[in-house]
Amino acid sequence: MRIFVYIIALTFALASWSVPIHDPDLGWHLFGGSWIVAHGELPSFDPINSLNLTWTDYHWLAQILFYKLYEAGGYELLRLFFGLLIGYLGILIVDICYLTTRRKGHPYLILIAFGIALTIITVLTTIRPHAIALVLIALSYRRLLQQKTTWELPYLFLLASLCVNIHVYWIMIPFLWFCYRAVPRLLRVNSKESVAYAWGGLIILSLSGLVSPYGIFNSTGEIFANYLVIYDYLVMPASLREIIHELKGTFAVGGIVSILSVVIIAILFRYTKYRHLQAKPGNLFSLFGLLILSIRSLKFATLFGLVTAPQVARNLTHAKRKFFPNALIFRQGITQVVLIVVFAFGVFRAINLSPFVYDNTLFLDDNVPLNACRKIASLNLKSKSHKHLRVLTHFNDGGWCRWAAYLENPDLDLRVTADGRTQLVPGAEIYRLVELYNLHGHWATTLHNIAPDVILAHKDLPLAQLLVRAQTEWRVIHEDPKYAVFARQKSY
Known part of the structure; x- marks a missing residue:
């Protein structure tokens, strides 16, 4: 029945291809990929944001992939790719759970652990580079849960080096090595690794951050950019985290992710035995490390769900043996019937939510400013104050605006003022733009200093309502059900 569990996990994970593609960051990822492909190099300046001088594009490899997929099959192919990617991740999660239970976990319990992890992941994961990074981390985690092999360190270094050029999550691979190789050696608990292997491996994996155009292949000599991005995450001001949803704390946001996180903690606290912690201290270190990150930022809850899945499966297996050793529902014949029903539902759901059947472009039209x-x-507008056309944009809209403008006119040098990126961008810059759209603080001074040529605004925001009611300097040049576009009277 084990193969059947893998197939069921695949069918449920594939349904993630129903996730709408209107994530605020996907627009600038697509534009970034198109720019790199067109120029054959990484940008030495910021072609997206008018207020930034440089851009450390550490997502570059994923962005090229996303753009090529879009070029080959549009948004539908991106959805298909995402579904297959999460489908493979689902298989990895089940395999990791079986590894932890020594291939003896009951199908129900494996699927429950898988379902908790998958729900957390799919609620928070969209078509962005971090989805690819999750797969690379899952592959690394599966390897580290097994006995050491001669090819282990080169394999993990390859995964980490690949991940460095995809997402900042690459640092999780050295972290997991620390938990599952260095900590057991430090505590001298069932560790067959030498000191040199355990700590030398940690150093080698940590140095994978240099295998990048922003590392040792950087002609400017600034080789530590990938580490600087991690530092930037760690010191991000609380005021900035409070205005960006994914950077808020998991329990501060609430919802299903926080509920499932509490369920995970309860299962682990209730059924984890001290002797298990002694035998596998890496589990404790990874649990608390990712729990702290998840409490601080919702962004890391996916990693918490992934890494705790096998521990949940193991603890549920222990609970079954203790409380339901001979329960009727766990008998083989009944289990087979239940699995067949669940499989049929999973297949039906995956097919009906696939890009071939379910068209979710409505979400794109309603939530991003493509038309605007x-x-x-x-309109071929010209800027009188800047070398490029400067468009005032909200944090959630700028990336898609730059991508949409590129689709309409690839040669137009249009740049936005905010685009969803936070890395190495001063938090005060993002915050003052949020205040501008809400007419808070020194919004008038900010508007004057930025001196945009065009303003893109959600019609519900105070700035848009003010400009509509006082069309003196600014004039409406476009509106749709959600957005309004304003241009200076003299430039239109």
Whole structure:
């Protein structure tokens, strides 16, 4: 029945291809990929944001992939790729759970652990580079849960080096090595590794951050950019985290992710025995490390769900042996019937939510400014104050605006003022733009200092309502059900 569990996990994970593609960051990822492909190099300046001088594009490898997928099959192919990617991740989660239970976990319990992890992951994961990074981390985690092999360190170094050029999550691979190789050696608990292997491996994996165009292949000599991005995450001000949803604390946000996180903690606290912690101290270190990160930022809850899945499966297996050793529902015949029903439902759900059946482009049309920014690009507006056309954008809209303008007019040098990126961007810059759209603080001074040529605004925001009611300097040049576009009277 074990193969059947893998197939069921695949069918449920595939349904993630129903996730809408309107994530605020996907627009600038697509544009970044298109820019790199067109120029054959990484940008030495910021072609997206008018207020930034440089851009450390550490997602570059994933962005090229995303753009090529879009070029080959549009948004539908991106959805298909995402579904297959999460489908493979689902298989990895089940395999990791079986490893931890020594291939003896009951199908129900494996699927419960898988379901908790998958729910957390799919609620928070969209078509972005971190989805690829999760797969690379899952592969690394599966390897580290097994006995050491001669090819282990080169394999993990390869995964980490690949992940460095995809997402900041690459640092989780050295972290997991620390938990499952260095800590057991430090505590001298069932560790067959030498000191040199345990700590030398940690150093080698940590140095994978240099295997990048922003590392040893950087012609400028600034080789530590990938580490600087991690530092930037760690010191991000609380005021900035409070205005960006994924950077808020998991329990501060609430919802299903926080509920399932509490369920995980309860299962682990109730059924984890001291002798298990002694035998596998890495589990404790990884649990608390990722729990702390998850409490601080919702962004890391996916990693918490992934890494705790096998521990949940193991603890549920212990609970079954203690409380339900001979329960009727766990008998083989009944289990087979239940699995067949669950499989049929999973297949039906995956098919009906696939890109071939379920069209979710409505979410894209309703939630991102594709039409509005195509309109801006089509008007051939000229800036009198800047070398490029500067468009004032909200944090959630700028990335898609730049992408939409590129689709309409690839040669137009249009740049936005905020685009969803936070790395190495001063928090005060993002915060003052949020205040501008809400007419808070020194919003008028901010507007004057930025001196945009065009303003893109959600019609519900105070700035848009003010400009509509006082069309003196600014004039409406486009509106749709959600967005309004304003241009200076003299430039239109």
